[in-house]
Amino acid sequence: MARRSQSRINPLERFSPYIKKRMEEEPDILLTTQWDGLKSRGYGGALLKDSLRKQQYSPLQKVGSPSHYQTLQDRDTDELILEKLTSDYNLSNLVCTDSAKDQLINFLEEHRHSDLLSKYQLPISNKLLLHGPSGCGKTLASYVIAGELQKMMIVVNLGAIVSSKLGETSKNLAKIFRKAAQEDCIIFIDEFDSLGKVRDYSQDHGEMKRVVNTILQLFDYLPQSSMVICATNQKDMLDDALLRRFDLAISLELPDQQQIQELIQLVLKEGKFTFDRKVSMKKLIEHAQGLSYYSIQKTLINAVKRSLFAMKDTRALKPKINTQVWQDLLIQEKEALAIE
Numbered sequence: 184m185a186r187r188s189q190s191r192i193n194p195l196e197r198f199s200p201y202i203k204k205r206m207e208e209e210p211d212i213l214l215t216t217q218w219d220g221l222k223s224r225g226y227g228g229a230l231l232k233d234s235l236r237k238q239q240y241s242p243l244q245k246v247g248s249p250s251h252y253q254t255l256q257d258r259d260t261d262e263l264i265l266e267k268l269t270s271d272y273n274l275s276n277l278v279c280t281d282s283a284k285d286q287l288i289n290f291l292e293e294h295r296h297s298d299l300l301s302k303y304q305l306p307i308s309n310k311l312l313l314h315g316p317s318g319c320g321k322t323l324a325s326y327v328i329a330g331e332l333q334k335m336m337i338v339v340n341l342g343a344i345v346s347s348k349l350g351e352t353s354k355n356l357a358k359i360f361r362k363a364a365q366e367d368c369i370i371f372i373d374e375f376d377s378l379g380k381v382r383d384y385s386q387d388h389g390e391m392k393r394v395v396n397t398i399l400q401l402f403d404y405l406p407q408s409s410m411v412i413c414a415t416n417q418k419d420m421l422d423d424a425l426l427r428r429f430d431l432a433i434s435l436e437l438p439d440q441q442q443i444q445e446l447i448q449l450v451l452k453e454g455k456f457t458f459d460r461k462v463s464m465k466k467l468i469e470h471a472q473g474l475s476y477y478s479i480q481k482t483l484i485n486a487v488k489r490s491l492f493a494m495k496d497t498r499a500l501k502p503k504i505n506t507q508v509w510q511d512l513l514i515q516e517k518e519a520l521a522i523e
C-alpha cells in the first residue's frame with residue numbers, strides 16, 4: 184500500500200519544476216494542466232488528495248481541488264483586504280445634494296438594467312470616484328451602493344497594498360482585482376490618494392508610473408459585471424490619467440442648511456426626541472454650518488445623551504433635547520477643528 188501510493192506521487196514530483204514555473208505565471212492554467220495530466224495517467228481524485236496531503240508544505244499544494252486552491256488564494260489576498268461586507272444601507276441613509284443623488288441613482292440604474300445595456304452593446308459605467316471633505320459620506324455612499332445592489336464589497340487595505348518593494352504594489356492590486364472579478368464583488372478603494380505614497384517610498388520614479396499604469400490597465404480590462412469605487416478627500420493628488428478613467432465622479436460636500444435639516448430628521452427619525460426650543464432651529468442650523476455631516480451627527484447624539492442624563496424623569500413620552508447643550512457642542516467642535 185505504501186509503495187503504491189508512493190509510486191503515484193512520483194509523477195507529481197517529476198513535474199515540479201515545470202509546475203512551479205507555471206504556477207507563478209498563471210495558476211488557473213496550471214490547475215487544469217496538472218489535473219488533466221494526472222487524469223490521463225489514471226490517477227483518481229482520492230489519490231491526488233492523498234498526494235496533496237503528503238506534500239502539504241511544498242508549493243505543489245496549490246494543485247488540487249478547487250476548494251483547496253481557493254483557500255490558498257484567500258490567504259494570498261487576505262491581508263490586502265480590510266473587510267469583506269454586505270450592507271443593508273439604502274439611498275435614504277445618505278443626505279446629499281439633488282445632483283449627487285441623481286448621479287448615484289443613475290449609476291445604480293445602469294447596474295440594475297445591465298442586461299438591457301449589453302443587449303444594445305452600451306458600456307456600463309462601473310468605475311466610480313467619490314470625493315469631498317472628510318465626514319461627508321464617501322464611505323457611507325459606497326455602503327449604500329453595495330446595499331442597493333445587494334452585492335458583496337471588498338474593502339481594499341491600501342496600507343497593505345502599497346509596498347516599498349519594487350513592483351509589489353502593482354502585483355497586489357492585480358491580485359485584488361482578479362479576486363473581485365472571480366467572486367463578483369464590488370471593489371472599494373478608500374483613501375485612494377494614498378497611492379501617492381508610492382512616490383515617497385520609492386526613489387525610482389518609474390515605480391509610481393508602473394502603479395498608475397497597472398491601475399489604468401486594471402480599469403480598462405475591468406469586466407462589465409464588476410465595479411470599482413474609489414474614495415478620496417484629496418482629488419487633486421490624483422494623477423490626471425487616472426482621473427480620466429473614472430466613468431463618474433460624485434462630489435459629496437459639506438451640508439448646506441437644507442441638508443443639515445434633513446440630517447437632523449434622519450438622526451432623530453424615530454421621533455423619540457424633540458427639541459426643547461429654547462434656541463430657534465434656524466440659529467442652531469447656522470451654528471452647524473461649516474461642519475461635516477459626521478461632526479453634526481456626533482454632536483447631536485452627544486446632546487441627546489447629555490439631555491437624557493440630565494432628566495429627572497426619563498419616563499417622559501418624548502424626552503427633550505437641550506438645544507443649548509447642542510449649540511455649545513457645535514461651537515466646541517468648530518473650535519476644535521479650527522472652523523470659523
Ligand SMILES: Nc1ncnc2c1ncn2[C@@H]1O[C@H](COP(=O)(O)OP(=O)(O)OP(=O)(O)O)[C@@H](O)[C@H]1O
Nearest residue numbers: 276277278316317318319320321322323416476477
Ligand atoms: N451625507 C451623509 N448623510 C448621512 N450621514 C452621513 C453623511 N456623511 C457622513 N454621515 C455620517 O458620518 C459617518 C462618517 O461618514 P463617512 O465615513 O462616510 O465619511 P467619509 O466622507 O468617508 O470621510 P473620510 O474622508 O474621513 O473617510 C457616516 O457613517 C454617517 O453616520
Ligand SMILES: [Mg+2]
Nearest residue numbers: 321322373414
Ligand atoms: Mg471614508
